[in-house]
C-alpha cells in the first residue's frame with residue numbers, strides 16, 4: 001500500500017481526502033493540530049497523529065511516528081492545512097501576517113524539507129500542494145492569504161525545477177470555492193485579529209461580515225470530492241502535471257489572467 005501523509009484533516013478537504021484515499025487503498029496518515037480531532041480521525045478508522053503547522057516539534061514528532069510505521073518510507077505528502085486571514089492589508093499587523101505564513105507557508109516548507117531526503121533516498125515521491133485560485137489572482141481584503149498562496153506557488157515552481165530527473169514530483173491544486181469550514185475559520189481569524197470597527201474600511205467590512213454569516217453555498221462552490229479526485233489523479237499519475245485547476249472560477253480567472261493586462265484584470269477583480 002502506498003503511504004500518504006495529509007495535514008489539516010480536522011475538517012473540509014483534508015478530512016474528505018483522508019477518507020477518500022483510504023477507500024482507494026492508500027495507507028493514509030491523517031494529521032490534525034487538536035488532540036480531539038486526532039481522536040475523531042482515529043474513530044473513523046484512520047491512522048492519525050497530532051501535527052500543528054505552527055509548531056516545529058509537533059511537525060517533526062508526527063513525521064517520526066509515521067516513519068516508524070512505514071520502515072522509513074513515504075510515497076506522498078499532501079500539504080493542505082491552512083487558514084484564511086481576511087482584512088485589508090493596512091489593518092493586518094506584521095505579527096498577524098507572520099502567523100498566517102507560519103501555518104500556510106513555513107509549516108509546509110518545514111514538513112516538505114523533512115520528507116524530501118526520504119523521497120530522494122527511496123528514489124520516488126509526490127508532493128501535492130493545496131494552493132488556490134488566490135495563488136494567482138488577488139482580491140481585496142484577502143491580501144494576507146493571497147500572499148501566502150503566491151508564496152506556495154513560487155516555492156513549488158522552484159522546487160519542481162530542482163527536482164527534475166529525481167522521480168519526485170510536485171503538483172499544485174488550485175481550487176476555487178469548496179464546501180468546508182474555511183469561511184467559518186476565516187471569519188474567526190478576522191474577528192480575532194482585525195480592529196474592524198475603527199478601520200477606514202469599516203463600511204465594506206459590514207458587507208464582508210454579511211457574506212461570512214450567510215448560510216448556504218457560494219456561487220460555483222463544489223464539494224470537497226472535487227479536490228480529493230485531483231489528489232487521487234496526481235497520486236496515480238506516472239508524471240503528474242504542475243497545476244490542477246478545480247472549479248469554474250479557477251478556469252475562468254486562469255484564462256483571463258493569460259489574455260488580459262493587469263489594468264483590465266483590476267477592472268474585473270475590483271468587483272469581488
Ligand SMILES: NC(=O)c1ccc[n+]([C@@H]2O[C@H](COP(=O)([O-])OP(=O)(O)OC[C@H]3O[C@@H](n4cnc5c(N)ncnc54)[C@H](OP(=O)(O)O)[C@@H]3O)[C@@H](O)[C@H]2O)c1
Nearest residue numbers: 008010011012013052053080081082132177178180181182
Ligand atoms: N474551501 C475553499 O474554498 C478553498 C479554496 C482554495 C483553497 N483552499 C485550501 O484548501 C485547504 C484546506 O482548507 P479547507 O477548505 O478544507 O478549510 P477548513 O475546513 O478550514 O480546513 C483547514 C484545515 O487546516 C487546519 N489548520 C489550520 N491551522 C493549522 C495549523 N496551525 N496546523 C495544522 N493544521 C491547521 C485546520 O485545522 P483546525 O480545525 O484545527 O483549525 C483544518 O483542518 C487550505 O490549504 C485552503 O487554503 C480552500
